[in-house]
Amino acid sequence: MRVFTILGPSHSGKSTLAATLAGLDDTPHQTLDISGTASVHTFSYMGEDWGAIDIAGGAENLCQAGPALAASDAAVLCVPADAEAAVLSAPFIRLIEEAGIPAFLFINKVDVATDRLSDIVMALQSYCGHNIVLRQVPMRDGDHIVGAVDLISERAWEYHDGEPSTLIEIPSDVLNREQEARTELLEAYSDFDDTLLEQLIEDKQPMADDVFDVATQVLQHNDLVPALIGSALHRNGMTRIMKSLRHEAPGIEATCERLTTGKPPQAVGCAADLVKHLGKTIVVRALGGPVNSNTALAGGSIGNLTAVGSGQQIQELAPGQLGVAAKSDQLSLGWSYDADGASALPGWASGHPSTYRRLITPVSERDETRLTTALDKLSEIDPAAQVSQDEQTGHAVLSCQGPQHLRRLIAMLEHSFGIETTQEQLPPTLRETITKSVEHRHRHRKQSGGAGQFADVVIELAPQTRGAGFRFDEIVKGGAVPRNYIPSVESGARDALAKGPVGFPVVDVSVTLKDGKHHSVDSSDYAFRTAGRNAVNDAMATAAPVLLQPIMKIDIHVPSSFTGALVPVISGMKGQVLGFEAHPTAAGWDVFNTLLPMSALDDLANALASNTRGTAWYTSDFDHYQETRKEDFGL
Template sequence: MNSFRNIALVGPYSSGKTTLLESLLHVTEVTTRKGSVKEGNTVGDASAEARERQMSTEVTAASFEHGGLSFTFLDCPGSVELLQETLNCLVGVDAAVVVCEPEPQKVLTLAPLFQTLDEWEIPHLVFINKMDRANSPFSEVLDALKQVSSRPLVLHQYPIGQNEDLQGFIDLVSEQAFHYHPDSPADPMPLPAELADQEKAAHTEMLEALADFDDHLLEELLEDIEPPQSEVLQDLKTELGADLIVPVFVGVAEAGYGVRPLLDALEKEAPEANDTAKSRELEPSSDRLVAQVLKNYFSPQGGKLSLVRVWQGTLTDGMILNQVRVGGIYRLLGQQQKTLTQAEAGDIVALSRLDGVKTGDTLVVVDGSAVPDLPTAQQLEPVYSLAIAPRDRKDEVKLSSAVSKLLEEDPSLSWEHRETTHEIILWGQGDIHLKIAIDRLGRKHKLPIKTHTPHVPYKESIRKSASSHGRYKHQTGGHGQFGDVRLDIKPKARGEGFTFKETIVGGVVPRQYIPGVEMGVREFLQHGVLGFPIVDIDVTLTDGSYHSVDSSEQAFKQAARIAMQSGLPNCQPVLLEPIERVILSTPTKFTSQVLRLISNHRGQVLGYEGKSGWDSWDEISAYLPMAEMQSLIIELRSLTQGVGFFIWRDDHLEEVPDKVAERVLARVETEF
């Protein structure tokens, strides 16, 4: 059985994750030439959407053999709008490398990621990249990182120099200094005398952090005994595997600095795949196959690949999982595929043609046995939307199928057909996210799309009561049409809906025609005086007359419409807008700005308090009009360095302020 290491590369946009993957592939001689994001020739970010934006737009898997181990690195997107991709893959890895820049002001962007890693107890290391561009003292960078991690950070290396003066690093386990060389192994060098005190303090701090979880090491320190390197390395492995500490490494991925020591630590200290499986209460050596889908891909030709983690048993080609036959097993290196006949527990591979299988699904051979309950990623709620339609109306029949495949590939998307505005709404995590989705519809599914900002589903109601009369009389030469009704129209309390009653006596309107009256009223309510559906209204049929020959249900339906049309303007029609209940999460340092943001969007703050389980974060409850929600996530992220987020739900309808209503009605009149 092979020994596997499955590692996620995570971190903010532009931190250098894809460049780090290129260096890892290069130093392990998997590739002969290191690719560049700028040149568009990297193993990762190979899709057209990624190349155009010079950013990761989906997870890239790269598997290779090195040092007797089988590695799979999952390069995850850094954009907060593509966070769902990262979350879906984190459930299937053994450890994560958090890649960040040496800028204290940017470290806050790591807070939600650290929160997730700590909450899910995923072992993780930090790689501080781009040390050749560091403008702040290393101690400030480290202090900022400590503020966003609930686990103690343990320095594994100490940098020698920074910016253009970056020379190398000190390994704090061996206390040996090394000199960097571009894309080559670092050479041992004498420890700089000016760093002797800092190195000794950092070494001691590392040992004291490890001793918090190892009584034997604590005794050695109390007795002033220097522990052997083997003991320190074993402590690092044990405590990293238990997600008790976060080792910190430094380097410059683009130049290959620090990449080999990081890889060495992943070999020696990162948890083994089998240990991760056992933590999920699975037995890797079991004969029963258990796997989990981490990601679905669709090629431009329409073929489906499912990236899966094999947790238990052996996966073979042609095996039937969840009632679907495996069409092929592949090891991925970016878009390159290597055909396999089987995959062992601990491996991450791609399976073809698993139709109907969704991200997060547990795959088993269905035999009546209980299916293991594996952890799955939380589903992020949508916060941004666009109305979509094919550029060519002839393509409307293709839209449903294409969007379904799009959602299968990216489950953080969703869509709805909004009946009141006759629009198809695509929901996601932000403007970039939806633009990527629109690009994929065009490229992969040959479905060019046009978009616009969704219309707000306004409603209307009335403020006062009125009575109205409607008569429909139409003569065509034969039998005519005659219907005559009197209606009482009254407002109802908000949210009570529509009711229709009748108080007819003496048969002035025969029973068989009353349903026609109600139908006419209901049809009129679909498009009221202001142009929107009418809600919260009570209509009572009080009187009328009929003709024994010419009356019909249809005639009374028309009479009812006439009565509504003449009576509603006398009831003081009022425009209503949907109000959302919103819960916003923000670092406390930005709370006052977020409160102003809510006020600027006609919102009503209901209260705020510390966010449970999140140190130095607040949670704000508010009501916001749907009309003010479209740009909310963009502005919230702008105010909070990209980390603020919210959840929302429909709550109630409320009258639109007069000045706003005037603008809305003027715009509607112009558009229609």
């Protein structure tokens, strides 16, 4: 079985393309839908078995595309016939290039195209490090594309709505354009084949079969990106793209080689779902050998194998074949498997960092334990669903790709586990510090009931530079505080810093124990710890405390055409623009650097969605704390 992934921006016609290709031979085919994120089609074309993985559009679904590409022999990038929409394809082009997978570009909906194909390709080229070459030129009737000429075979095909195209003579008004485009195509291919280059230098016309051989070699080496045209809705151009995949896409051997970094994988997970009453299911592709219920995979056996879409039990997956594994708890998406264990897929397959974070709590307290288990199950089928715990509240934190991704995960919790939840923004990660030095004396004395307690300490509480943390010193003389009690004073000071006057942890202060008194009978570690804690608490109230908010170092990955629009956006969020530079490897992308309050990250996510048409994403790291006003946080 040969497998390819179809991906591209929303409304580009990917699902129609996948369904049309699957039904091209008018033979029975099967489809498995994966919770609104993907569809897996298995079908036959010209006597060969094929699998097509259709990834739902939208940048938030890129995390699902990585495992699918890892399991595929080739990719098909489906784009609309609109030059202005080229930027929407930029994240998908970047992922394909990072994956290093051979790819075809399919310009869909050419029947309603208003832009010239050369302009569309030029717009896409600005985001592609590989040269994009048109393999077809359109035939037009007025403003409408009614067919295409193949530049290698030099055959013209006239489109018919819903029916196979018919072979016709190349119209005379297309001949000049066809010859010009064919020359450009051959020159592009000649960069990778010396024989073809010699023929062009000697003005010899190469044979079509020889050019097809070069095209196959170039695609399999991932040297160029060939562009085909058509309309999936009207079944135009479908045979051409399917034949190109059949003759030019590499086989499973190349896929295995691309994934092998150490021990060769035996299988790889390419899609996953949670099915009610069945549990976790993983669509796996056998790579290094046959896989059956007796095969050890990722350190365990396969519980159940069924055919994609039909649910029929199958005994074995031959190398290259797709199947659905259930009752195999050791399998998770985002990994390749050998007999003994699993290896994480390359970094490009894991998607963007999951920066959209929400506190997740069950509506019913009885579901608290079940929610933890359910979230862990979700993270096994969705590598971008990351679960942690909030230090302040103790509730679960679900990190995901964005609002749509969150809604899908919440729906799965309700549908598959019967758990209703509420979602809240994380409480602000604020801190406190002081702005002036204070000396304070505190005496802890307790005589009523039981053993007495006595400790007297004099401390100086002083501010430190931002980021310096906590420092404890002592300059006690004459044994006023016995040395064995000094660590207890430090412990008490640390206890006090856990919660400042406003209720947040205190940072960047120093405490110096300067003097004190003790009692030979009533003094103890506990007494001096209590005295140290109370002394620091009392001192903080008079040391001009201030509130601090975390400032994050943000790197925004953004198509270059949107970079300028981010300056006023960041300024409006009280951020500091540090600058931007071209991405070192991703064509047409910039990395925009800024400092931004952590409280503005949700606003940043919304602004990027609206100002970059959902194409940009960011990484964040803590940089420093900065003074802020309590009123800004309703305190």
